[in-house]
Amino acid sequence: xxxxxxxxxxxxxxxxxxxxxxxxxxxxxxxxxxxxxxxxxxxxxxxxxxxxxxxxxxxxxxxxxxxxxxxxxxxxxxxxxxxxxxxxxxxxxxxxxxxxxxxxxxxxxxxxxxxxxxxxxxxxxxxxxxxxxxxxxxxxxxxxxxxxxxxxxxxxxxxxxxxxxxxxxxxxxxxxxxxxxxxxxxxxxxxxxxxxxxxxxxxxxxxxxxxxxxxxxxxxxxxxxxxxxxxxxxxxxxxxxxxxxxxxxxxxxxxxxxxxxxxxxxxxxxxxxxxxxxxxxxxxxxxxxxxxxxxxxxxxxxxxxxxxxxxxxxxxxxxxxxxxxxxxxxxxxxxxxxxxxxxxxxxxxxxxxxxxxxxxxxxxxxxxxxxxxxxxxxxxxxxxxxxxxxxxxxxxxxxxxxxxxxxxxxxxxxxxxxxxxxxxxxxxxxxxxxxxxxxxxxxxxxxxxxxxxxxxxxxxxxxxxxxxxxxxxxxxxxxxxxxxxxxxxxxxxxxxxxxxxxxxxxxxxxxxxxxxxxxxxxxxxxxxxxxxxxxxxxxxxxxxxxxxxxxxxxxxxxxxxxxxxxxxxxxxxxxxxxxxxxxxxxxxxxxxxxxxxxxxxxxxxxxxxxxxxxxxxxxxxxxxxxxxxxxxxxxxxxxxxxxxxxxxxxxxxxxxxxxxxxxxxxxxxxxxxxxxxxxxxxxxxxxxxxxxxxxxxxxxxxxxxxxxxxxxxxxxxxxxxxxxxxxxxxxxxxxxxxxxxxxxxxxxxxxxxxxxxxxxxxxxxxxxxxxxxxxxxxxxxxxxxxxxxxxxxxxxxxxxxxxxxxxxxxxxxxxxxxxxxxxxxxxxxxxxxxxxxxxxxxxx
Numbered sequence: 001x002x003x004x005x006x007x008x009x010x011x012x013x014x015x016x017x018x019x020x021x022x023x024x025x026x027x028x029x030x031x032x033x034x035x036x037x038x039x040x041x042x043x044x045x046x047x048x049x050x051x052x053x054x055x056x057x058x059x060x061x062x063x064x065x066x067x068x069x070x071x072x073x074x075x076x077x078x079x080x081x082x083x084x085x086x087x088x089x090x091x092x093x094x095x096x097x098x099x100x101x102x103x104x105x106x107x108x109x110x111x112x113x114x115x116x117x118x119x120x121x122x123x124x125x126x127x128x129x130x131x132x133x134x135x136x137x138x139x140x141x142x143x144x145x146x147x148x149x150x151x152x153x154x155x156x157x158x159x160x161x162x163x164x165x166x167x168x169x170x171x172x173x174x175x176x177x178x179x180x181x182x183x184x185x186x187x188x189x190x191x192x193x194x195x196x197x198x199x200x201x202x203x204x205x206x207x208x209x210x211x212x213x214x215x216x217x218x219x220x221x222x223x224x225x226x227x228x229x230x231x232x233x234x235x236x237x238x239x240x241x242x243x244x245x246x247x248x249x250x251x252x253x254x255x256x257x258x259x260x261x262x263x264x265x266x267x268x269x270x271x272x273x274x275x276x277x278x279x280x281x282x283x284x285x286x287x288x289x290x291x292x293x294x295x296x297x298x299x300x301x302x303x304x305x306x307x308x309x310x311x312x313x314x315x316x317x318x319x320x321x322x323x324x325x326x327x328x329x330x331x332x333x334x335x336x337x338x339x340x341x342x343x344x345x346x347x348x349x350x351x352x353x354x355x356x357x358x359x360x361x362x363x364x365x366x367x368x369x370x371x372x373x374x375x376x377x378x379x380x381x382x383x384x385x386x387x388x389x390x391x392x393x394x395x396x397x398x399x400x401x402x403x404x405x406x407x408x409x410x411x412x413x414x415x416x417x418x419x420x421x422x423x424x425x426x427x428x429x430x431x432x433x434x435x436x437x438x439x440x441x442x443x444x445x446x447x448x449x450x451x452x453x454x455x456x457x458x459x460x461x462x463x464x465x466x467x468x469x470x471x472x473x474x475x476x477x478x479x480x481x482x483x484x485x486x487x488x489x490x491x492x493x494x495x496x497x498x499x500x501x502x503x504x505x506x507x508x509x510x511x512x513x514x515x516x517x518x519x520x521x522x523x524x525x526x527x528x529x530x531x532x533x534x535x536x537x538x539x540x541x542x543x544x545x546x547x548x549x550x551x552x553x554x555x556x557x558x559x560x561x562x563x564x565x566x567x568x569x570x571x572x573x574x575x576x577x578x579x580x581x582x583x584x585x586x587x588x589x590x591x592x593x594x595x596x597x598x599x600x601x602x603x604x605x606x607x608x609x610x611x612x613x614x615x616x617x618x619x620x621x622x623x624x625x626x627x628x629x630x631x632x633x634x635x636x637x638x639x640x641x642x643x644x645x646x647x648x649x650x651x652x653x654x655x656x657x658x659x660x661x662x663x664x665x666x667x668x669x670x671x672x673x674x675x676x677x678x679x680x681x682x683x684x685x686x687x688x689x690x691x692x693x694x695x696x697x698x699x700x701x702x703x704x705x706x707x708x709x710x711x712x713x714x715x716x717x718x719x720x721x722x723x724x725x726x727x728x729x730x731x732x733x734x735x736x737x738x739x740x741x742x743x744x745x746x747x748x749x750x751x752x753x754x755x756x757x758x759x760x761x762x763x764x765x766x767x768x769x770x771x772x773x774x775x776x777x778x779x780x781x782x783x784x785x786x787x788x789x790x791x792x793x794x795x796x797x798x799x800x801x802x803x804x805x806x807x808x809x810x811x812x813x814x815x816x817x818x819x820x821x822x823x824x825x826x827x828x829x830x831x832x833x834x835x836x837x838x839x840x841x842x843x844x
Contacts, residue, residue, distance in 0.1 A: 034404055034640035040346065040355055040384045043091050043123070045144060045155045046232075047074050048083035052171040054233040054245075058359045058381060059146065059153040061389035066105035066141030067695030068416040069156040070664060072234045074142070075165040079129050082159070086124040086146070089355075093124060095147040100130055103139045103158065104695060134161045153389060160238070167235060170243040173277045174268045175231055178247065181219050182227055188219040194279035205619035207308045211282040218284070222616040228252050228261065232356045236667045237689075239703045242271040242280075244687070246667050248358050251286065253306075260305055261289045263327055263357055267666050269687060271703075281687065283666070287327040291349040292340050292636040302333060302623040311609060311621060314365040316372075319606030319626045321400075323368050323376075328360035332400065334372055335627030341637035343374065343398045343405065346383050348638070359383060362421050366430035372400025375408070379424045380417040385641070391417050393424060395436060395449065398639055405639040408449045409436070410649045415657070422662065422669040426463075429472040431495045437475070439466070441657045444477060447650065454652045458490065462660070462674040469515040474550060476512040476520050483538040484530050485509025491520055493550045500552055511540070513568040514575075517600030519555060520548050521575065523565060532752070537770060541566060541580060541588055545596070558596060564588065573598040657693035664688045677769050684776055696765055698840060704782045710801030710808050711736070711784050718815035726753070728812035729788050729796030733839075734761055736786060753788065753837050761839065769836040774826050778802060780838045790835040 042059040055072040076082055086093065096117065100110040110131050118125040134140060137160065144155040177194070180187045192215050201212030209217055228250040237244040247266040252259050269281035288305035290296060296303045304311065304326060312325040323332045329345040342348065346360055361380035368374045378394040387394065392412040398405050413420045420440075427439040434449040442461050447454040458466075458477050466477040473495050478486035489502040489512055502522065504510045509530060513521045523542030531539045541564030547556040558565070562581055566588075569576040575596040580588040608624045661679035663671045665688035673679040679690045680699045689700035717732055719725050727743040730753050734741050739761050746756040757766035769776060777787045777799060787799040801808035806819040820828075829836075 033643050035643060037385045037405065037641040038388070039351065040388060041089065041091065042153055042389055043089055043093070043146060043148075044087045044356060046085050046087070047157070048085060048125075049077075049171065050168040052168050052175070052233075053085065053230075054167065054171055054235050055157060056232045056234070056356045056358060057144075057155045057157060058383070059155050059389055060381075060391070061151065061153060062391070062412075062414075063143070063152075063154050064156050064391075064416065065414065065695070066101050066143065066156065067103065068419065069141065069158065070416070070418075070691070070695075071157070071667070072236060073139075073158045073160060073238055074235070075160050075162045075167055075238050076130065076134075078163050080132065080134060080161050081127070081129045082142075083125070083127045084144070086126070088123045091148050093146050093148055094150075096124075096126065097145040097147075098128070098130070099143040099145060100134070100159070101141045101143070103141050105141055109133050109140065130159070130161075134159075136161050136163075162238070162240070164240045165238045165243075167238065167243075169272070169277075170235075170238070170245065170270060171233055173270060174233065174245055174247060174266075177268070177279075178227075178231060178249070178266065182225060183219075185219075188215065191215060191218060194277075195282075204613070206306045206617070207286055207619060209284040211279060218282075221618070224254050226252050229353055232358060234358075234667065237700075237702070242269070242703050244269045244281075244666075248356060250289075250353060250357070258295070260294070261291075261352065262286045262306065263289060265308075289347075289352060290326055290329065290331065291352075292331075292342050292638075293349055295631070297340075297629045297631045297634065300335065300625045300628045302625065302629075304621045304623065306617055306619070307621045312363075312365060313605075313607070313609045313623065314368050315605055315607045316368045316370045318370050320370055321368055321372050321374075322607045322623060322625060323365050323374050324609075324623065325363045325365060328357070328363065330363050330365070330374075330376055330398075332368075332372065332374055332398065333623070333625065333629070334400065335625045335629050337372070337400075337635075338630055338633060339372075339400065339635045339637055340629070341398070341400065341403070341639065343639060344376070344378065344396065359417070361417070362424070364424070364428055366395070366428070366436075367432075372398075374398045374400075375430055377424070377428050379428075380421050391415070391420060393420065393428075393438065395430070400637075403637050403639045404642050406642040407644070407648050409447065409452060410647075411447075411454075411652060412649065413440075415441070418664075418669045419657070419662065422672050426466075426672075427468050427472060427475065429494050431497070433497070435494075435497065437494045439468075440652070442660070444475070445652065452648060452650050454650055456653075460656075463672055464674050465512075467512045467514050467520075469518050471518070474515065474518045474520070476515075476522070478511065481509065481511070483511075483540065484532070485511045485525060485527075485540060489520070489522055491548075491550060493518075498550055500550065502548065502552075513545070514570045516547055516575065516596075516598045518550070519600075520550075521568060521570075522546055522548070523568070525564075529564075532750075539566075539588065541582075545577065547596075556596070558594075563591070573600075660693045661698060662691050662693075664691065676767050677771055680769055680772050680776055684773060692765065696840060696842060698765070698767065699776060699779055702779070704778060706782055708801070708803035709782055709784070711781075711786055714786060714798065714800045714810055714817075716810065716815055716817045717812050719812045724794060724796075725812040726790065726794055726796035729798045729810070730756065732798055732810065732812075733757075733786055733788055737761060737764060737839075753790070757837075757839060763842045764839045765842060766839045767837065769834075769838065771834055772836060774822075774829055774834065777836055777838070780840075785838055785840070787836055787838040789829055789832070790837060792832050792835075 045057045046053045047055045096114040098112045140159050142157050142159045146153045196211050197214050198212050203214050203217045232248040234246045245268045251262045251264050264286045267283040271278045285308035287307045314323050320336050321334050330343040332341045332343050359381045361378050364377045366375040375397045382390050394410050395408040423440045429437045436447045443459045444457045468475045474493050476491045487504045492499040509527050510524050524544040525542045529541050545558040546554050548554050564580050565577045567578040577594045579591050581591050583589050606626050661673045661676045662669050663679040663682040665686040683690045687701040690698040717728050719728050730743040741760040754766045754768050780787050789797040798810035800810050807825045809820050810817045
């Protein structure tokens with residue numbers, strides 16, 4: 001009997017053991033538990049200038065590339081002094097370190113532990129000075145490293161030893177300007193002298209206000225507006241007498257239970273005159289913070305209030321469910337089931353004032369089915385959850401029936417959050433088979449969410465090698481050829497993964513231009529007609545423009561005898577064709593443009609995102625749904641986060657971005673460009689700056705250091721009999737930088753000046769600034785960098801200086817160094833299509 005009991009006991013224990021073992025094996029990678037997603041926990045660091053605070057900075061768990069950190073700039077004052085506040089949010093900071101590097105991060109200059117600091121009610125105040133190894137006016141990368149619970153958390157800014165930059169004065173002006181907008185009429189009337197109110201200002205929408213708006217519009221009109229929080233300011237550019245800032249704060253509209261809360265963003269560009277401050281640019285946007293507890297439900301309408309116009313919305317196939325993103329929050333509404341979910345957010349009504357709402361990631365809705373299952377992407381700086389403090393791309397799935405949020409994939413990114421956003425905004429798409437397509441640093445990727453495997457479909461793509469339809473369902477790209485055309489275009493439907501190749505005929509090349517709906521528009525040119533001229537510009541005259549379906553049939557072909565298309569411009573439902581005609585001499589001459597109308601029917605949504613006009617609120621937004629929501633019995637949901645035994649991290653080999661250029665406008669990346677001239681034009685038009693993929697500063701809108709300047713080392717030069725003025729101008733430029741090289745052999749072999757400079761001028765970045773306004777050249781001349789102007793007759797002029805009304809020309813064809821009026825120079829260069837060539841020096 002005893003032996004029988006022992007056998008039974010052993011059997012029970014064995015059964016239990018194997019049951020647990022098989023359970024673990026069968027459930028490997030499946031749900032462990034559901035929990036609340038952890039809120040943001042890291043400290044926030046702000047810098048101090050007198051009584052003013054600025055540059056709120058978020059912490060990173062992974063050390064960032066200092067060269068890519070362009071979020072803000074912190075001028076140092078007398079004796080390189082630095083002051084900052086650490087708001088700890090109940091974290092225990094075990095140690096504080098300062099690291100100073102060259103701006104590209106290549107050389108460590110200082111690594112110091114801060115041992116003397118002050119504590120106050122909500123954190124730590126640090127007052128210190130950096131070592132005297134810094135050169136006045138040079139830019140450096142500063143990293144503040146906090147040790148918290150045996151983890152390093154990194155905070156980055158750019159510092160510049162510039163005692164003459166009075167940050168406190170700039171901040172005091174912008175803060176006072178903002179405060180006056182909330183005052184009585186006698187207070188805000190003082191702002192009239194700073195505004196440029198005119199007919200170009202929009203006075204019908206509080207979501208967008210600028211320097212041209214009316215005084216009353218800037219002062220909140222009939223809104224009962226009051227500021228709820230302190231102003232959070234970021235200094236994005238600073239000179240002795242000018243600065244650019246971005247400010248954030250929260251505003252309450254109305255009072256009591258019907259009060260609405262808004263996030264406000266303001267952009268200022270200011271300059272200091274002899275008697276007062278001057279406002280050069282001003283923009284303000286505002287967007288309502290939607291909380292599910294608020295009364296936003298009116299039958300079949302969700303009232304979203306004033307907004308900056310960036311609301312994103314998707315509906316389920318039958319229209320029964322609606323998901324929308326507003327101000328960094330993803331919501332889902334279901335009128336049939338009477339549910340409303342705050343699916344993903346950085347904040348909620350209990351904590352929205354606790355932290356600065358500044359470093360929000362972008363959210364893109366990917367899919368939404370009739371069961372209420374939503375997949376979406378979160379990308380940029382991750383402010384909460386298990387990936388708090390990292391930069392990357394997250395894919396989540398929200399299950400409405402279970403009220404759970406599941407992480408499907410996480411792709412870390414080594415670049416800056418802004419660069420990640422600029423990449424992902426090009427393309428991210430999830431098809432019905434759970435394949436995710438995205439664009440990252442010149443690479444087109446496909447990743448299965450089921451097995452977390454990522455595949456590089458095509459690499460080393462420039463923006464001009466790749467195009468995507470407006471609905472993200474179809475893509476086309478070339479893998480060889482670039483601007484001179486290719487023999488093959490890859491054309492794929494990302495939903496069905498149907499892939500075809502479009503091949504050029506013998507003696508021809510092709511290139512994708514864009515999409516009309518989901519049909520590809522591409523151009524065809526004869527190989528013999530495509531060339532690169534002496535100025536380095538590609539001449540690509542297309543004798544045919546074709547519109548082709550994914551099945552391979554050509555819907556339309558545009559072709560006219562003797563006429564060639566040089567470019568296709570897509571805007572709304574119209575394609576504008578820029579055209580040229582071949583002359584008897586064989587050259588191409590511009591003629592009037594033509595157009596193709598896009599008759600693709602627009603998809604009509606059952607749920608409508610609408611703009612309406614009200615008396616006091618002016619333009620507001622609302623979603624009209626297919627069914628009504630009953631607020632009294634409404635289920636307000638906030639999902640639990642599903643934890644898994646295995647991490648969903650997917651590492652991919654990132655492609656190079658060194659050959660790309662990034663334009664920054666108002667603190668954000670406004671574009672990724674293959675050509676530096678395109679990036680500079682964008683930055684020039686919007687008072688921004690340009691970086692290349694290595695984070696070298698290419699151009700910047702800034703106040704000139706000198707009212708007049710001339711490079712005295714460049715003297716008159718004449719053209720030898722066996723040379724050209726272009727060769728002499730190019731040789732003069734290279735000799736000025738210490739490189740002696742005969743330019744004629746390279747030019748005679750068909751190389752462009754930029755190609756020759758790339759070969760013979762190490763540690764310099766040659767730039768083709770073709771088509772840029774003449775005013776961009778002052779940035780280089782102010783830094784003693786000459787600019788060459790290439791003339792259509794094959795000649796060259798060297799610009800070596802400027803004063804208030806003239807440019808200094810070194811003209812080899814005449815053998816003279818002389819001054820020409822700016823107006824005459826502008827006209828002359830415009831007739832030659834503004835062909836400027838110059839360079840910048842790399843970081844030493």
